[in-house]
Amino acid sequence: MQQDRSRRYLQFFGPRPDADVEDEIAFHLEARAQELAARGLPLAEAREEARRRFGDRTRVEAEMRRMEREKSRRAARLEMWRDWGSDLTFVRRSLMRQPLFTIAAVLTLGLSIGVNTAIFSAVNAFLLKPLPVRDADRQMVVATMFKKDGITGSVSYPLYREVKALPVFEDAVSWLGWEVALRRDGNTQKGFVLAGSGNYLTALGVQVARGRGFTEADAATRAPVVVITDSYWAREFGRAPAAVGATLYLNDVPFTVIGVLPAAFTGTQPLIVPQLMMPVESMASFYPAIAANMDDMSWGSFRILARTKAGVTPAQLEAAMGQYTADLEQRYPREMLDSKVVAAPETRARPDLSVSRIVPWIAAVFFGMVGLAVLVACANVTNLLLARAAARRSEIAVRAALGAARGRVIRLLLTESVVIGILSLGVAYLLARFSIQWFNNLDLAIDVPISFGLEMDWRVFGYAAAISLAAGVIAGLAPAVMGSRAPVSEVLRESGRSGAGSKGRARFRNGLVIAQVAVSFVLLVSGGLFMRSARGAANLDIGFRRERLLVSQMDLSLHRLDSVQTRRTQDQLLERLAALPNVEAVGLGSHIPLGGNNYGRNLYLDTRPTAAPQGMFQTFYATVSPGYIPALGLRLREGRDLLPTDDDAAPRVAVVNRALAEALWPGEGALGKRFRLDEQGPEVEVVGLIENAQYLLLGEAPRPFAYFPIRQSYRQQTFIFVRTRPDDPLAAVPDLRRVVTEINPSILLSGTRSMATHLDHGIALFFVNMGATLATAIGLLGLLQTVVGLYGVLSYTVAQRAREFGIRQALGASAGSIVGQVLRQGSVLCGTGIAAGLAIAIVLTRSMSSLLYGVSPLDALAFGGALLIVGVVAFASSYLPARRASRVAPATAIRAE
């Protein structure tokens, strides 16, 4: 009681600590003086005596002021918390009183924020999260790039040494990924090794978690040592400390584990998590040619990460690369044909410089979509809150009448929507966690150990939290401001009547619904376009046939077969597989289309065509066996396929594609034309011409490509292509395994899958399919929200106009006419929204065209589908409120008056 009174007292006058202190001292002095005066001292003297007895007033007063100010600050803080506390209690009660509203609002926000967060976690992993290495912001990917199409390539080791010495760089590391047969305790599996320069771990500042890392000294002695990654340590050794010192066999050569890498560091190869890392020099113990390759300017298998000196600007870096390119063109005209050296920040070069240019686009499109979804969700919650605010006007008016300041009411209402935002963060968090897990567990039909590395780190959580709070504020702002503006007189005038509310507010709500419909329409169109694009991509003419085709891989270099054994194994395999009754065709090839790995080389021409004025021409190529072309279903246009007789003893031959023929010999016909593979080498005759196919990227422009017989160029790593007679190519897997085991039981087959799987779940279509899934999910989310929004607004209008509808019916209006009236209102809102959405979509989808395959950004089906869906949904969500309107009993409505 007393506490309360004192609080009100304080509040009334506001805190004024200085004046209080002065008053208190003045009171004391006066009281003392009065007493002394009463004892007979003259008043002036009494006052003098009182002051003397009090002592050093200035000092005491200063001390008191300090303490008093502190006290009033404490009181203010306490007051604030108490207010928050009472606000929260109020909010909790009001949210619990209407659980349906609360659940709808929280789910609406939570779902869209969750999707948004999941997308952000991908963006975070792909674009934002720096590598866990020293000076990550100064690490540059250095690569060669074709001037023509921006496709980037790996570099040679000599080039790495030169890059490392360039004055713009402080240090650089280089590495290559290499597949090995990894044996431990008699169990062999395919492994992926990251073989780095001797300084790889030290220059990147990687501290091993256990044991030691490899160094330049290990590289110099070609020590057979490896460090293992955390995931391999966990999987193979169960995190046992004894792993350090253990022996692993790489292609049958013993290597000693000297250390375990920290969990955070999985190497510098984007997306790939190798099992092992070692100095590249140490590969010599199972791959003797590596030493020679490391001095070969044309052996481009390495990647580079170079650390710029502090203060080097992007412009300086670019200039340095331009200068270096010019220098290389002088010294290595062949190796550098049509190429340049480029450098880009590591985060801008994921997963590859040539693709990284469209990655931000993809991110932007999806961010735009999910951003819109969140805004739609906010609009929904705004609408729900507005409806409630209107219902609570009398309560707010009473508060205002009791003296609550407007700011205070706004704060109270905002607290409510912020609480909704915070609750939705919980939903969003769970959804994002779930999505991230799902995404990380996706099984990809790719040959290397891949990890997307998505995780809920502080960045992602912070993002979700910020979006949730912002959504809470955005959704609640308009209702709070409007709700707090409730003049007592107006409310009292309205009391007991279900008035239609102010026109402005109705217009605002209608505007929101129109915007929602528009946005959902845009989202659905984008979703439809992506879905159509996925279909389109699957049906693109890829130049070969994807059905009834089995793919597998074998690497005879893992089994240390010499060239004679290799040839014999390959021959036997082709022969025995071809003899199987359910096999239509079989072939070996160095290259699987749309598999990510590609090889390029120069052709040398004696008669220089305009396309190759220097007599050199860059082409992609594959080394293939007879049967490869029919097995893949490539279309032979002229000439012949490669034959078993095209071997070392026979004249050199090649089959080329139309793009190559048209570039080099336009209008002449390619058959019988000749070129060389080495400047001084033997002539190669073109014996066949095939139709262009897709090799690197889906939807790419025709690209020159040549096929050389495997018997004229030795190759141990090959893909096996089996075209089966049965519809399901996987039915031939047991046969394939049996045949391989019969020939050589130690041969490891890997990556056995159907071509359809390779395309759909491999890198070719993965992102397209992913995009379609995501876009559809976002579109449906938007649709769901449109339903909530439209239904909410119409229900609210119907409730407000119940009396009017009742009277109309009493006056003889038919139920049908009332249903029609509400439906009309719904369709006006919807129609306006769709019209706006149509305009927006036409403008926006054009920017998506670079991400679409085989479908126009104005695809009639996507637009028509969206139109139909939004129309049906709008009708459905208007119909229920309309029916309710037609059932208002006239008597009830009028009695409510």
Added chain:
Amino acid sequence: MRNESLELLRGTLDLLILRALKVETTHGYGVLRWIERATGDELRIEEGSLYPALYRLEKRGWITSEWGLSENNRRARFYQLTRKGRAQLETEVDEFVRFALAVFRALDVTPTPA
């Protein structure tokens, strides 16, 4: 020397303030008058030091204050003992008595009521 006596005085002052407020809720001047009367004007308190002491006690939660009207209708700040303050007073009285008896024993004198 002077410092020590101040320290002692301050502790004692707090004790006396609490004791004064146990009798009645009053303003600073009232507290002072009670101490003067109760000690027969033996203890000379620097009046200025009373107020910081009151604020300190309030901060510790032993007393609370409230503005009100004095006997002669002036705006004054009234101090009141809290439950916590009451408990504190009991402890401090106990401690002070123990302290005083110990000093008496050392000085070999018998305390006699004044």
